[in-house]
Amino acid sequence: MPEKTVGTTPPRVITIAGTDSGGGAGIPADLRAFAACGVHACLAVCAVTVQNSVGVTGVHTIPAETVAGQIRVVAEDIGVQAAKTGMLATTEIIETVARTCDEVGIGRDRDAPLIVDPVAASMHGDPLLAGSALDAYRTVLFPRATFVTPNLDEVRLLVEHDVHDRDGQYAAAKALHALGPRYVLVKGGHLAEDVDGCIDLLYDGNEFLELPGPRFATGNTHGGGDSLAAAIASGLARGMDPVAAVRFGKRYIVEAVRHSYPLGAGHGPVSPLWAVRPWWEDDGDDQVS
Numbered sequence: 001m002p003e004k005t006v007g008t009t010p011p012r013v014i015t016i017a018g019t020d021s022g023g024g025a026g027i028p029a030d031l032r033a034f035a036a037c038g039v040h041a042c043l044a045v046c047a048v049t050v051q052n053s054v055g056v057t058g059v060h061t062i063p064a065e066t067v068a069g070q071i072r073v074v075a076e077d078i079g080v081q082a083a084k085t086g087m088l089a090t091t092e093i094i095e096t097v098a099r100t101c102d103e104v105g106i107g108r109d110r111d112a113p114l115i116v117d118p119v120a121a122s123m124h125g126d127p128l129l130a131g132s133a134l135d136a137y138r139t140v141l142f143p144r145a146t147f148v149t150p151n152l153d154e155v156r157l158l159v160e161h162d163v164h165d166r167d168g169q170y171a172a173a174k175a176l177h178a179l180g181p182r183y184v185l186v187k188g189g190h191l192a193e194d195v196d197g198c199i200d201l202l203y204d205g206n207e208f209l210e211l212p213g214p215r216f217a218t219g220n221t222h223g224g225g226d227s228l229a230a231a232i233a234s235g236l237a238r239g240m241d242p243v244a245a246v247r248f249g250k251r252y253i254v255e256a257v258r259h260s261y262p263l264g265a266g267h268g269p270v271s272p273l274w275a276v277r278p279w280w281e282d283d284g285d286d287q288v289s
Contacts, residue, residue, distance in 0.1 A: 017086025024269030029223030037234035044070035053264030143180030220268030
């Protein structure tokens with residue numbers, strides 16, 4: 001008699017984003033974080049980048065109807081408990097994602113929360129979002145978002161706040177929240193003046209919560225923003241309340257940066273491997289004979 005399997009279906013999360021052929025950011029970072037956080041990963045590819053540790057040399061966008069189809073078939077068959085966005089590339093794709101999420105029950109007032117990581121440029125400064133699409137983020141996607149999770153470069157593009165200190169971070173959170181999301185998480189990793197730590201700021205329209213963490217002496221932070229948003233989405237899918245999900249995401253990304261590694265000639269990625277048990281180092285008792 002064949003042995004029975006023992007798997008239990010985990011929560012499901014979909015990432016709606018672009019690829020990274022170097023494996024450090026975008027959909028690869030999301031999939032790595034999802035696995036490390038104990039959820040099943042689904043995906044809708046919006047763009048394919050030609051990318052390595054040094055930079056982005058090409059972007060091919062996927063037809064908007066194909067993006068919508070990927071979201072729709074996953075939601076209708078598998079179901080999702082949360083969704084996150086990354087690189088969406090064009091106004092048409094942003095508007096299509098918003099409309100399709102409405103159709104399948106994803107969003108701030110829907111069954112599955114939506115985390116919007118408004119990717120506008122790579123960490124190398126390479127543009128990943130057409131300039132005309134910024135307004136679509138503000139007016140179409142942000143009002144549907146449970147969370148928005150911009151870094152300070154994206155804050156400057158979206159609400160024209162050039163943040164240099166803690167007061168600026170608070171002001172930026174208020175400006176972003178006015179665009180409609182339920183929660184805003186203004187990430188502090190790019191706040192160079194904050195040399196002793198890295199404080200992310202959560203705002204719900206009424207109260208602020210500072211989430212402190214260490215600042216590491218490393219340039220290997222590729223995919224950090226994607227990974228944090230993916231971890232928050234995983235926490236929400238696992239049934240955590242929003243504050244608990246953000247704390248869960250913060251714990252994940254602190255360790256992922258702590259264990260980041262060099263790769264190629266440029267910036268290496270944050271690592272999910274700290275959360276993986278090295279089963280290959282076992283003595284062999286549990287291995288299949």
